[in-house]
Amino acid sequence: HYEFTRLYPAAEVIVIEPKSFTPANRNRVLKQIIESDCDAIIMGYGSFSLIPLSRGERERELNAHLAQIAESMRSAVYSDAYIVLNRFASRIEHRLQKLWEEEQTLPKGAVFFDDLGIDTIFVDEAHNFKNISIETKHGSLPGLNPKGSKKCDDLMAKLRYIQRTHDGRGAVFATGTPISNTMCEMYVMQSYLQKDTLEQMGIYHFDSWAANFGEITTALELTVEGSGFRMKSRFNKFTNLPELMN
Helix, strand or coil: CHHHHHHCCCCCEEEECHHHCCHHHHHHHHHHHHHCCCCEEEECHHHHHCCCCCHHHHHHHHHHHHHHHHHHHHCCCCCHHHHHHHHHHHHHHHHHHHHHHHHHCCCCCCCCHHHCCCCCEEEECHHHHCCCECCCCCCCCCCCECCCCHHHHHHHHHHHHHHHHCCCCCEEEECCCCCCCCCHHHHHHHHHHCHHHHHHCCCCCHHHHHHHHEEEEEEEEECCCCCCEEEEEEEEEECCHHHHHC
């Protein structure tokens, strides 16, 4: 808050403290945002995740994801990738079915994220949101989590809403470590921030992206227990780096 008002002294800023964002106060705070003419709202990750996205927007995002998987499945018939993609499709269909149940747990008159009039999301320390769900025919590739995490899927859905309603814009990430553990994290960052670009180039799906920009190698490695060896596949080499930088 201090940094923001130092840079923009005339700005009207709302700071949401976790202690003021209890279930009993949450709707009141969110209605205050709607009614105000503030320039910025500052809150922690935990509070942000507690603001629900409307069922309609969540359905839109999940159905769009399902359509992308269906398109990939059409070109993967009779291959191992088809089985993997079909499993992911089933998982998303299950999440779609759960939306109604989750909606029943919300308080009466709940205020949704898409009611707030937000036009840009700034995410500080964005490396905390790398755990998105990624479908791949490569199975258990280090750095890829098919299930993802709830907080990352929540951020992705909210960003998709902002980007859809603001001509692809409205997302700013700040982090000193966009890539720290695995090369797959480059794809994660691009998925958040460059969805339209990746789709236009036909590489939004991870396997298509990896085929253009990475090399997956399999080598013999010592097991964690140190009692033997096993074959392990890793995505460990960038290719076409100038094109990726562009």
